[in-house]
Amino acid sequence: MAEAAKPESRHFTLRPGFAVFVGLFVLTLYFLWAAYGAAPTSLSFLAEESAGPAPVTPMAGMDVQSASVENMAQDGGGAMTPDEFEEITLKFVEDLSLPDGSVQPTREWTEAMEAARGDGAQEEMDAAGPADAEEPIDVYLMAMRFSYEPRVLRLDRNVPYRFRMMSMDVNHGASIRAGFAGHIMRRPAMVLTEMVMTFSERGEFMIYCTVYCGAGHDQMKGKIIVE
Amino acid sequence: MTKTKSKLIAGTRNLNPGDKNLLLAFFSIAVLALALGIVFATMTAAGRTGLFGIESATAYRMLGLHGVTIFFYWLYFVQAGFVLLLAAVYTEGAGEVALRPLAWLGFVTMLAGMVSSESSYFGGTILLYDGNPSLLIDDPSEGRFFYLGYVLLSAGLAMVATCAIATAVRPKFRGVIESWTPISFAAVAWSGLLLVAAVAGANAFLPPLFWTLGLRESVAGYAMSWSVLFHNMHYLPLMATVVLWYVLMENVTGMQSVFGPKFSKIVFAIYMIFVPPTSLYHMFLEPDLAEAVRVVGSLLSLFIAVPTILVFVVIVASLESYARAQGGRGLFGWIKLLPWRNPVMAAVGMAAVNMALGGVFSMVLIQERLAVLLSDTFYVPGYFHFLTVGGISLTFIAALIYVIPSLTGHRCWRPAVLARLPYILTIGLGLFGAGGIAAGYHGVPRRIFELAYHVDDPVEHIDAPFVWGTMMGVIGAGSLLMAAVLAIYVYALLRMLFSQNREIGVDVASLYVVSWSGSAATRERAWVGPLSILAMVAAMYGFTALSFEILQRVPILVGAAGH
Amino acid sequence: MKRLDTVLLGIVFIVWSALALMYATVPMIQMATAFRVWGFGAMLFLVLAILAAGAKRGSK
Numbered sequence: 001m002a003e004a005a006k007p008e009s010r011h012f013t014l015r016p017g018f019a020v021f022v023g024l025f026v027l028t029l030y031f032l033w034a035a036y037g038a039a040p041t042s043l044s045f046l047a048e049e050s051a052g053p054a055p056v057t058p059m060a061g062m063d064v065q066s067a068s069v070e071n072m073a074q075d076g077g078g079a080m081t082p083d084e085f086e087e088i089t090l091k092f093v094e095d096l097s098l099p100d101g102s103v104q105p106t107r108e109w110t111e112a113m114e115a116a117r118g119d120g121a122q123e124e125m126d127a128a129g130p131a132d133a134e135e136p137i138d139v140y141l142m143a144m145r146f147s148y149e150p151r152v153l154r155l156d157r158n159v160p161y162r163f164r165m166m167s168m169d170v171n172h173g174a175s176i177r178a179g180f181a182g183h184i185m186r187r188p189a190m191v192l193t194e195m196v197m198t199f200s201e202r203g204e205f206m207i208y209c210t211v212y213c214g215a216g217h218d219q220m221k222g223k224i225i226v227e
Numbered sequence: 228m229t230k231t232k233s234k235l236i237a238g239t240r241n242l243n244p245g246d247k248n249l250l251l252a253f254f255s256i257a258v259l260a261l262a263l264g265i266v267f268a269t270m271t272a273a274g275r276t277g278l279f280g281i282e283s284a285t286a287y288r289m290l291g292l293h294g295v296t297i298f299f300y301w302l303y304f305v306q307a308g309f310v311l312l313l314a315a316v317y318t319e320g321a322g323e324v325a326l327r328p329l330a331w332l333g334f335v336t337m338l339a340g341m342v343s344s345e346s347s348y349f350g351g352t353i354l355l356y357d358g359n360p361s362l363l364i365d366d367p368s369e370g371r372f373f374y375l376g377y378v379l380l381s382a383g384l385a386m387v388a389t390c391a392i393a394t395a396v397r398p399k400f401r402g403v404i405e406s407w408t409p410i411s412f413a414a415v416a417w418s419g420l421l422l423v424a425a426v427a428g429a430n431a432f433l434p435p436l437f438w439t440l441g442l443r444e445s446v447a448g449y450a451m452s453w454s455v456l457f458h459n460m461h462y463l464p465l466m467a468t469v470v471l472w473y474v475l476m477e478n479v480t481g482m483q484s485v486f487g488p489k490f491s492k493i494v495f496a497i498y499m500i501f502v503p504p505t506s507l508y509h510m511f512l513e514p515d516l517a518e519a520v521r522v523v524g525s526l527l528s529l530f531i532a533v534p535t536i537l538v539f540v541v542i543v544a545s546l547e548s549y550a551r552a553q554g555g556r557g558l559f560g561w562i563k564l565l566p567w568r569n570p571v572m573a574a575v576g577m578a579a580v581n582m583a584l585g586g587v588f589s590m591v592l593i594q595e596r597l598a599v600l601l602s603d604t605f606y607v608p609g610y611f612h613f614l615t616v617g618g619i620s621l622t623f624i625a626a627l628i629y630v631i632p633s634l635t636g637h638r639c640w641r642p643a644v645l646a647r648l649p650y651i652l653t654i655g656l657g658l659f660g661a662g663g664i665a666a667g668y669h670g671v672p673r674r675i676f677e678l679a680y681h682v683d684d685p686v687e688h689i690d691a692p693f694v695w696g697t698m699m700g701v702i703g704a705g706s707l708l709m710a711a712v713l714a715i716y717v718y719a720l721l722r723m724l725f726s727q728n729r730e731i732g733v734d735v736a737s738l739y740v741v742s743w744s745g746s747a748a749t750r751e752r753a754w755v756g757p758l759s760i761l762a763m764v765a766a767m768y769g770f771t772a773l774s775f776e777i778l779q780r781v782p783i784l785v786g787a788a789g790h
Numbered sequence: 791m792k793r794l795d796t797v798l799l800g801i802v803f804i805v806w807s808a809l810a811l812m813y814a815t816v817p818m819i820q821m822a823t824a825f826r827v828w829g830f831g832a833m834l835f836l837v838l839a840i841l842a843a844g845a846k847r848g849s850k
């Protein structure tokens with residue numbers, strides 16, 4: 001190694017600086033991310049100090065973590081313990097079951113529940129949104145070892161549904177197989193998570209657990225019928 | 228055919244018998260763990276493809292045993308052996324392992340750990356290798372031996388790493404040397420990181436151990452402690468692998484880094500520097516952080532790949548300029564001059580290819596927004612086996628082919644056969660990985676054995692897509708091929724460990740090598756390294772774009788209405 | 791070359807300490823467990839840097 005030639009006489013591909021340059025190529029992947037709106041791009045931080053919620057480019061199906069309302073629940077009026085969640089989910093199933101056992105959520109039920117609760121949290125959230133947006137319909141989905149409740153949901157195409165989900169014992173997944181890919185979701189234990197989803201295609205979609213939860217993990221399965 | 232002046236072989240042969248026995252103890256258990264891990268892997272793969280009608284409960288136990296045995300015990304026994312060996316052989320003036328009794332204590336502790344972890348599966352634990360304690364809410368005591376095993380492994384590893392550091396430091400204190408060789412510097416850094424991992428292990432596994440023993444009320448915070456450890460566990464075997472690439476390429480070609488020893492040390496130090504910050508990046512993605520911080524956070528995640536790429540470029544460029552000095556021509560023609568007939572060369576060459584493949588797909592998954600498409604799917608095991616099997620394990624096996632016979636004095640079993648295995652392994656991995664990655668894009672979950680998801684009820688009835696089963700078939704075929712190749716390797720290593728038979732095999736020092744120890748053609752271009760990286764980055768762009776395109780076509784809109 | 795070992799290990803110590811401090815102090819991050827691990831790591835590399843400088847000034 002001592003015989004390494006003097007830097008000046010070397011081909012530039014054999015200089016340490018060039019090696020480092022090549023090592024940094026991979027960072028350019030950032031530009032592709034930014035092009036897909038998946039990485040911050042704005043240089044506004046150069047001008048202003050204040051943080052403020054960063055502008056997240058909305059993209060279909062890309063909200064990884066979804067809105068965990070855990071924090072919101074703590075300050076707002078919408079806190080929900082697992083017991084309360086179970087109670088309301090069972091009511092949801094009982095009120096909205098069709099004769100074949102599937103559950104069909106309705107706008108009337110959502111509004112009736114809201115009125116009955118009369119709490120501020122929900123309204124605050126609604127008020128924050130654009131006035132003309134269609135109000136989502138509530139869907140409750142409970143995950144537990146080793147099943148979902150309800151097991152079969154009947155939804156309408158192009159209608160927004162607000163999924164309110166909770167895992168009752170350990171962490172679970174509530175992933176939906178749609179199109180030819182999966183829409184993978186993790187659902188942490190005892191935490192209410194909320195996510196508005198709109199299905200743009202008709203069909204039968206499988207719901208399945210993608211977070212190992214014990215020996216019956218691969219028995220966890222449900223179904224969404226979009227018509 | 229040239230006789231090698233291999234420092235690795237000569238230095239290993241010159242160790243004293245006490246050290247040889249110590250190292251053989253580590254390597255024997257490593258090979259045993261590899262062998263067991265492959266058996267469990269085969270059962271897991273059979274479970275996934277529905278081959279022997281293994282039921283889910285058993286299959287989960289096999290999956291747990293596969294992960295624990297191979298990802299923890301194989302990788303750490305083999306690392307323990309190599310870190311001691313490199314410190315002793317590559318530190319001038321060392322010549323022996325310091326504090327050998329402590330190293331033996333470390334060995335015994337790690338072995339006790341292995342027995343404890345494995346036995347917990349026969350006591351019916353439902354944990355997988357990540358030991359998520361919340362799965363034990365019904366009966367915490369099921370996890371006792373599992374966590375005890377990991378705690379003992381951490382403790383033993385800490386002792387071994389201490390010995391490796393002492394081995395490298397002692398000659399400095401005795402005034403025999405002033406500075407370390409790049410390899411002994413790397414061994415010190417690697418030992419340091421092993422010690423950190425041991426502390427992270429204790430930090431993660433002591434609370435659940437106490438909890439399962441009833442000495443603690445809760446195990447809150449495990450997920451965070453595990454992720455700190457797990458992050459280290461991504462880097463450690465990787466760093467070990469690139470250090471061994473350096474060592475092995477030097478031994479089969481006689482080359483030295485044309486960038487000089489200083490730069491090698493700097494690159495190893497960069498490895499260390501990048502480990503902790505890259506574990507931070509997801510913290511930086513919180514939406515209400517300042518924009519500048521978020522940009523830095525996203526960039527940090529990309530830095531994960533930089534040190535490994537740097538080592539790759541350094542090695543390939545060095546090989547290229549040595550080969551040119553020997554008359555190697557053409558952009559790629561010089562590659563033919565490498566001693567491919569040597570099983571170690573073939574293994575390291577294919578290891579680099581597999582590492583690159585794994586690297587490409589890991590950089591796709593690093594984009595957090597793609598988690599909704601690919602996380603928790605078979606994409607994940609699909610890509611990481613390129614790294615763990617084809618990159619890391621194959622490199623360790625290559626190094627063992629040189630080292631075990633040097634320790635035992637036995638011969639290398641059928642080098643001509645061994646020199647072909649890496650290609651077959653890569654084909655098997657290609658099937659496994661391609662099938663697995665395709666399966667991931669189709670939403671096939673990882674850690675699932677009842678893939679048909681069949682229910683008889685007419686309303687609830689929905690079958691998993693047919694194509695899921697097809698892809699599992701491809702994965703199954705790849706698994707069989709991989710398992711077969713690794714089984715032959717294990718057999719060969721066992722022969723080199725235990726068989727006195729001198730009729731089959733070759734003296735390791737006579738394995739085919741080239742001796743390029745002259746000077747390198749540093750005035751000539753060396754483009755293959757940079758071009759490979761360019762190709763890799765292009766592939767990352769391609770698969771990242773593909774993933775976003777698929778994601779946008781999933782017929783579920785999230786957060787499109789309402790608030 | 792002689793001092794490079796110490797310098798490089800020292801740089802690792804500095805970077806890791808900064809991170810450990812950040813883990814400990816920035817409220818957003820709040821990772822006591824990561825602070826323990828990397829804090830230990832930083833101290834370890836400080837010791838290694840000192841040991842690497844050990845030649846000559848050591849016992850001999």
Ligand code: HEM
Nearest residue numbers: 268272294297298355356608615616673674675706709710
């Ligand atoms: C013959 C070679 C191998 C085969 C056929 C094989 C096969 C498999 C299969 C089928 C899975 C299950 C995937 C799932 O359902 O989630 C798996 C998981 C895994 N394998 Fe391998 N594997 C092999 C070698 C290795 C090696 C050498 C390593 C590491 C050094 C490794 C590390 C892992 C890990 C960490 C998991 C994840 C376990 C978990 O999700 O709990 N495998 N392997």
Ligand SMILES: [Cu+2]
Nearest residue numbers: 172209213220
């Ligand atoms: Cu589950």
